[in-house]
Amino acid sequence: MPSNQAKIIDGKEIAGKVRNSLAPRINELKKKGIIPGLAVVLVGDDPASQSYVRMKEKAFAKMELYSETFRFPADISQAKLGEIITELNRNDRFHGILVQLPLPEHLNELDTILQISPAKDADGLHPVSLGKMMLGTDAPLPCTPHGILMLLKYSGIDPEGKHVVVIGRSNIVGKPIANLLFRKKPLGNATVTLCHSRTRNLPDICRQADILIAAIGRPQFITREYVKTDAVVIDVGVNRVEDATASRGYRLVGDVDFDDVIGKVSAITPVPGGVGPMTISMLVANTVYLAEKSVRHT
Numbered sequence: 001m002p003s004n005q006a007k008i009i010d011g012k013e014i015a016g017k018v019r020n021s022l023a024p025r026i027n028e029l030k031k032k033g034i035i036p037g038l039a040v041v042l043v044g045d046d047p048a049s050q051s052y053v054r055m056k057e058k059a060f061a062k063m064e065l066y067s068e069t070f071r072f073p074a075d076i077s078q079a080k081l082g083e084i085i086t087e088l089n090r091n092d093r094f095h096g097i098l099v100q101l102p103l104p105e106h107l108n109e110l111d112t113i114l115q116i117s118p119a120k121d122a123d124g125l126h127p128v129s130l131g132k133m134m135l136g137t138d139a140p141l142p143c144t145p146h147g148i149l150m151l152l153k154y155s156g157i158d159p160e161g162k163h164v165v166v167i168g169r170s171n172i173v174g175k176p177i178a179n180l181l182f183r184k185k186p187l188g189n190a191t192v193t194l195c196h197s198r199t200r201n202l203p204d205i206c207r208q209a210d211i212l213i214a215a216i217g218r219p220q221f222i223t224r225e226y227v228k229t230d231a232v233v234i235d236v237g238v239n240r241v242e243d244a245t246a247s248r249g250y251r252l253v254g255d256v257d258f259d260d261v262i263g264k265v266s267a268i269t270p271v272p273g274g275v276g277p278m279t280i281s282m283l284v285a286n287t288v289y290l291a292e293k294s295v296r297h298t
């Protein structure tokens, strides 16, 4: 049975609302002479990473916050990268540090993240932050999962008591969003099923979801047979597919076949313009949060 008109969850609009909601806190900091500052560490010349970093720089500039990008060649050693992060940890100009992932293969992501002081963990991916998130205590939250919670909040969708199915178990999306949604906290209290590439009967499990979150990295993988009528669908995937008609030669699509499921769902995030803009707003939110914490600790 087709659903009534589906609500398209506008990530750009909600990301703007999140940024506006930060303005009073930023003003308070500025009154104390503090401009929240972010150091971005970019290794190598991966085009997608370069583009993400440019978007982050733009967002910080637009909000009159401070950000600086430190670019290094792809063959930088683990030891040198560690030294740079240690220097940034000591630099008071920066309240947050972000290392753009993925890193070139010879560099270890966990070792690199461990070099960042938990007090400056802008991405919320340090094991100390993730541990605190799991315990439900105060910490910077991973940006994309936090952004998904805000999309639900501003769309009036309360996960409490609902069955959420998450597909994907990465450290940056799948595992933390599953965790946040079952916490005994506002925007939590859901019953969560976490699926991955070894899950059997994936369409059957997905069809049980009131809220389906796809973080797989496979273009348009989720079709209507995976979706219950009137489900909410959050599409985290960002995939490039060849498109000779596009000026860049490709276009971006999600993990969900939007056109196939739109007639069946009650709400859905588009790609682009859904989860993506939220990730950047939550990075700003984390930097503001870390700047506030640094004041409390001085």
Ligand code: NAP
Pocket: 144, 167, 168, 169, 170, 171, 172, 173, 174, 195, 196, 197, 198, 199, 202, 215, 216, 217, 218, 236, 237, 238, 239, 275, 276, 279
């Ligand atoms: P990832 O580390 O590549 O993990 C992908 C997950 O999907 C894995 O857990 C994998 O299972 C699972 N998977 C792969 N094929 C599957 C299948 N056929 N059936 C069921 N599960 C399957 O991905 P990620 O870093 O979380 O990113 C996922 C997508 O989100 C990507 O498109 C990425 O670009 C996008 N993303 C977007 C944002 C944003 O801000 N919008 C942020 C981060 C990521 P196994 O664990 O068994 O291998």
